[in-house]
Amino acid sequence: MTHRIIILHGYSSKNRGDGLLVEESVSLIREALGEDTRITLLASDPDSFAHLPVDRYCSRPGRSGWDRGYLRELRHLNSYDLVVGVGGGYLRAGTVTETLKTALVHVPQLGAAALSRTPAVYLPQSIGPLRGGTRLVYTPLLRRLTTLMLRDDRSVTELSLPDAVRTPDLAITSPEFTDRFASDAADGTGEAESVLTVRAVHGAVPPLVTTLAEALAAADVPVTGYIQSSVGGNSDSDAQRSVTPGPLLDEDAYLRKNSHHADPRRVVVAVRLHAALLALRAGHRVIHLSYERKGFSAFADLGLEEWVHNVNDFDPALVVDQVRTLRESVEEQHRYDGLVRDRVPYLVDQHDLAVNSLRDAVISDAAVERTAQ
Structure with a gap:
């Protein structure tokens, strides 16, 4: 039997982190339900996911309103075997702008999923802040x-939903992470340039990040940059070039896509969470300057609390x-790698939990339908 699954809340693969979460969701669904599973994706930039074997509809309203195909799919969620909410941090209402964007793009999808008879599994989320009475709508x-x-402790505490499950970000529970990072032997990184990858936070590069770039230069630490997101108002290009104006590292080198890991392992300082997690998946050693709740929990899940800091403090x-220590000290490199390697069994278990959650939701729903007949 071929299952029909719909994924909600996609954004754009031009933001490499959001693209990764959609890709991981598709992979997880196929692992749980079979390679022949037919998948539909609702996304703000559906064309950016043309590389995936999925049907796509645009969830972002235009001047004339919402795409008809998108509205049709939302009205017919009951025709699917499972609704999946992609992982991420899109359910938030901390500012007026966030609240309006969420209301226009994401609340219709969440509402349709909640009111549908089809089981709905939302993969690892950060939810909040929910201000201005929005908690009364969301909860x-x-x-x-x-x-x-x-995917983070603060969301668990603030929502206080008894049936919510605390699980790590999909980026670090996938087999690509647990197999690839754990198998990399500790090696020197002193000769390779380190990477400082940044984004604007509340409209500007945080002052301490600029100070850090200057301090690295003063300490004769060679540094290059990497742009993690190049989509619309969420682009990092201007922010990155203001900090590292020279040549930038391309995606293949950052993700070590060359054959047999020909690109060196580097020390990466990343402001975006998924710039940090993608670098870790590639085998780099990462220091994260976190601007949101999700970063501290993700690095705690990895055993790397020592290397996550508040970007504003x-x-x-x-x-x-x-x-410098991660670049030059083999002992420190071994310690860093060992802390992550110790977490691999837990991360594998969490991956299996996600797979089973998807499979069980479909199986349980099918059993209910047979009983009803």
């Missing part, structure tokens, strides 16, 4: 989901020292 809808996975001298 009843979230309670109706079959399974809600939360950190000691640049300490981070420079961490970069």
Whole structure:
């Protein structure tokens, strides 16, 4: 039997982190339900996912309103075997702009999933902040989901939903991460340039990030940049070039896509969470300057609490020292790798939990339908 699955809340693969979460969701669904599973994706930039074997519809409203195909799919969620909410941090209402964007793009999808008879599994989320009374809108809808996975401790505490499951970000539970990172032997990175990859936070590069770039240069640490997102108002291009104006590392080198890991392992300092997690998946050693709740929980899941800092309140001298130590000390490289390797069994278990959650939701729903007949 070929299952029909719909994925909600996609964004754009031009933001490499959001693209990764959609790709991981598709892979997870096929692992759980079979390679012949037919998948439909609702995304703000559906054309950017043309590389995936899925049907696609645009969820972003235009001047004339929403795409008709998108509205049709939302009205017919009951025709699917399973609704899947992609992982991420899109359910938020911290500012007026966030609240409006979420109301236009994501609330219709969440509402349709919650009110549908089809089981709905939302993969690891960060939800919030929910200000201005929006919690009263979100919470009843979230309670109706079959399974809600939360990827950070603050979301768990603030929502206080009894059936929510605390699970790590999909980027670090996938077999690509657990197989690839754990198998990399510790090696020197002192000769390779380190990477500082940044984004604007609340409209500007945080001042301490600029100070860090200057401190790395003063310490004679060679640094290059990498642009993780190049999509519309979410592009990092201007912010990155203001900090690292020279040549940038391309995606293949950053992700070590050359054959047999020909590109060296590097020390990466990343502001975006998925710039950090993608670098870790590639085998780099990463220091994360987090601007949201999700970063601290993700690095705790990896056993790397020592290398995550608040982007608005950190000691640049300490981070420079961490970069130099990870570049030059084989002992420190072994320690870093060992901490992550110790977490691999837990991450594998969490991956299996996600696979089973998807499979069980479909099987249980099918059993209910047979009983009803």
